[in-house]
Amino acid sequence: MSETITLSQIKSLPTLDDQVGLLMDGLNPGQLKAAMTLQGAVAAIAGAGSGKTHAFTRRICHMLLTGIPATQIFAVTFTNKGAAEIVERLEGMIGPDSQFIAAGTFHSLIYRHILKAYATHxxxxxxxxxxxxxxxxxxxxxxxxxxxxxxxxxxxxxxxxxxxxxxxxxxxxxxxxxxxxxxxxxxxxxxxxxxxxxxxxxxxxxxxxxxxxxxxxxxxxxxxxxxxxTALSLMKKDPTVGQELAVKFRYLMLDEYQDTNPVQMQIIDDIAKHHGNIFVVGDEKQAIYSFRGSDITIILEFKKRYPNAVIVEMDYNYRSTGPILEAANCIARHMSQRVTDGQLLPGLDFTGQSVAKVSLVEFESDREEARMLAMAIQRDLTRGGMKGKDIAVIYRSRLGKALIEQELVKKGIDYHVVGDISFYQRAEVKNAISLLRYTFRPWDSVATLRLLKNTSFGVSDVSAKKSMAQNKQSANAYLVELSNKTGAKSKPTAVAQKLKPMLTVMQAVRRLVAYDEDADYIRSKVERLWEIYMSANVKKAAEKDSGPLDEATEARMTNVKFLFDRFFGELKAGRKPEDILDELAMMSDGKNQTERDKQNMVNLLTMHASKGLEFPYVYLPCMDDDTTPGQKNDPVEDFDALEEERRIAYVGFTRARMKLSVSYAKKKAKHGKILDVKASPWVREVSLGTNNPILKYRAAASLPSPSR
Structure with missing residues (x-):
């Protein structure tokens, strides 16, 4: 059935069989069984990219066709994004009746239909x-x-x-x-x-x-x-609440069931036990949120809690190429905690297309890995014709992200860090940008105020703001005024003695640019300004970081160096300072990026943040045995954690649609030490279980082009 066909059009057909036939048109066997089984307990084990939302919404339409009132359906998902997607699809298919379905996130539905509904309890x-x-x-x-x-x-x-x-x-x-x-x-x-x-x-x-x-x-x-x-406590104190909810909502549907935690399970089970109509869809192979309280045993033991439950396997993948599925299936085969065998089947036909193998690449050092990855992405964006939004760098630990960011910055590759602070939003980088902005745009009062807040002239940003308001002047005019102030015996004040040299050097830098002076020479002047006026603040800020102070300070200073690398590299290439600064301003304020900006930005994100997303090209760097699964102490206690690490890697692998490149470095820096590491066991599993051996890859111009 096409997404454009509505329920009213389906109802125009003469018989219920005809209507259901059109509704189910195009569904594969697993999707069809999930959408057709309306009574009792049903668990749809939906593998990555298997079209679970498609089956979820078809099932709701089928309910309405058979006469089940919309008001009796309780459809739960775990994210606002997931809820919005389901509601949007239902509105397009069902029309006005969709508003009568209780569809939303767990918290919103429980708040509205339990706590608010029983407000006077x-x-x-x-x-x-x-x-x-x-x-x-x-x-x-x-x-x-x-x-x-x-x-x-x-x-x-x-x-x-x-x-x-x-x-x-x-x-x-x-x-x-x-x-x-x-x-x-x-x-x-x-x-x-x-x-x-x-x-x-x-x-x-x-x-x-x-x-x-x-x-x-x-x-x-x-x-x-x-x-x-509170909702669960209410239901325990007064069992009639669960009974009344079961009368009101006779059909419970839960998406992303592998992410359920015990309190959510208890609330839903307390309602479902009165009628037994519970439909859950999820994938135990993607249960990766134990740190949030999610419990994989909830989906694993669904059949134990509901002995007559129907288990439906949705195993056709409509996302990835054959080699990517082969690699993912290899990881799934080694999982101990499963409901089904977890082997994904190809749902897309790539006949006649050039399909790349999965690249498994070994590098000598983490620095080389980051450099080669940036070069490979640059190749994808130029020769490959890809847009930045189509490329994702997905990592298990944020420790490896810094080097990758630095190499992307050096190459002028714009990127977006999903769910984390990006390079351009780090305090020291924003401070360095404010120094550049004030140097080349003295009228930029916002930059000037940030500069004052992060230096020790004896001039506060508060006093500057006060002067700006009272005297209707720019922050720069206020500083120029202070730099010319004299005290006793007509000598410059202490503040003037600090300000005057800085303003003089900044003015000289602007003249050097106007006269096309060498960019490296100009950089040396700006770096001297940074060293004198702002570097002390870096060490002070680094004291708040976890880990060794020297390492935290060095990391922040390295970030500033890479920012200057980009700015002065582009200045050397002939670009105007104001144009470069405009771009940097956009990068440091993600909220004001245009849709065009976002289209051109490569995605950087953790494996956890990648769940539910997909990208044509995916790079999985830092896949060494220290990062994933990491160092474990007690084999017995860490069994569950080890299994979850394998599932996290599985999520990373299954985000890729067309190209997947997995890499690791034999030597990596961590907490001030150089570690010798091996490939992650998950990478070795894929290497041994598929036709993708680890490439002993070293210095070259780019990551190897995928085998054809």
Missing amino acids: PYLASINLDMNECAILDEDEADTLRDEAIKSLDEKHQEMIKAEGWAKSIKAEMEQARSRGLTAEAYAKEKIGFGDENDILYRITVDVWTRYSALCRVANGIDFNDILV
């Missing part, structure tokens, strides 16, 4: 939660209240939290506990008094948690975790 009143005037707290607001709770502790415990670095641990303890549906009281009973070495941490966590909850009540707010915990 005595249980909510007993915990002082007024749902009629309740606000949902975002993460920043929740963090602020948690910090306030910590500050309200006695001085001894505050010092202990600071000395042990427990602020993050307390937050993690609360989040993990609440993902299992625990209240502070239940957490205390489970954790405290058993002689655990972390007993004092657990006790302080309970204290902070209790105070935090009280602060939330005072603010009449509720955070995302407590939405679910």
Whole structure:
């Protein structure tokens, strides 16, 4: 069935069989079974790129065709993006009736249909939660209240939290506990008094948690975790709530079921047990969010909780080429925690097309790997004719990202870091850009104010702003005025003695550019300004980083060097400073990038952030055994973690559509040391299990062109 055909057009056909036949047209056997099985418990194991949303929406349309009211359908997904996609498809197919389906994220649906619907319930009143005037707290607001709770502790415990670095641990303890549906009281009973070495941490966590909850009540707010915990507590206190919800919503549908945590499972199961109509779709091979509280055993044991459940395998992949599927299937075969064998079948026909093999590449050093990767991407963008948005560099650890960013910056390749701070948004880089902007655009007051905020002239950005408002002058005019001030015996003031040389050098630099002076000579003058006026701030900022201070400082200084490499490299190539600065301004402010900018930007992202996305060309660098699976201590305790690492790699492999290049370096820098590493076991599995041996690849102009 075409996406453009609507439910009203389908209903125009004479019989129900004809209508269902048109609705199911084009579905493969797995999709068809998922969309046709409407009663009872159903688990659709949907492999990567298998068109699960297609089957999900067809199933809802099928329900409506058979007379099931839209108001009885409860369709849950785990992200706003996923919810928006399902709602959009349903609106296009179903029309106005789609608004009567309860479709949305877990938190939004539970908040609306349980907490708000039972706002006057005595249980909510007993915990002082007024749902009629309740606000949902975002993460920043929740963090602020948690910090306030910590500050309200006695001085001894505050010092202990600071000395042990427990602020993050307390937050993690609360989040993990609440993902299992625990209240502070239940957490205390489970954790405290058993002689655990972390007993004092657990006790302080309970204290902070209790105070935090009280602060939330005072603010009449509720955070995302407590939405679910409170809903579950309500249902436990009053079983009729689950019964009433089961009458209202007779058909439960859950997307991305492998990401479910225990509190979510308990809420849904408490409704489903009254009618048994629960449809879940997910892929246990892509369960990678245990750090958020997700539990893979929930999907693995679905059949145990629902003995009569129908298991549907959706194994046709409509994303990737054969060699990519072969590599992914090899990783899946080694997984121990599976519902099905997990072998993806090709759903696309690439006959007549040139299909590349998966490249498995070994480099001598991480620096060489980053340099060659940047060259390969440059080749893709020029000779390959690809757009930046079609290329993704996906990594397991952010430690390897810095070198790759630096090489991309050197080559002038624009990129976007998904879900993280990009090179251009780092404080030291933005400070360096502000120095360049003020040097070449003295009228740029925004840059001048940032400069003042990060130097020690004895002139604050606050005083500059005050003068700008009172005297209607630019920040530069204010500084020029201060640089000419004299004190006793007509001698320049201390501030003037600092400012005058800087402003003089900046003016000289502008003249050098006007006279086409050598770019390297101009760079030396600007670097001297940076060294004198701004470098001290880098070390001060680096003190807040984790890890050795010298290493953190060096990393920040290296970022500045690469920023200057790009600016002065383009200046040497004949570009005007103002044009380069315009580009840098756009790069440092992702919010103002145009659609055209985004089209030309290569994607940098973690394997976790890549889930749900796909790209024609994918590079997986840093695939060594120190990065993935990383160093493990206890083989028994780390079994689950090891299995999840394999699934994380699987997610990375299955993001690629046309080309996949996997690489690692034999030597890498980490925390100031050079490590000798080997290929990740997942890479070795692919190398041994497919026709893609690891290439002993060394110095050359680019990564090897994919075998044809």
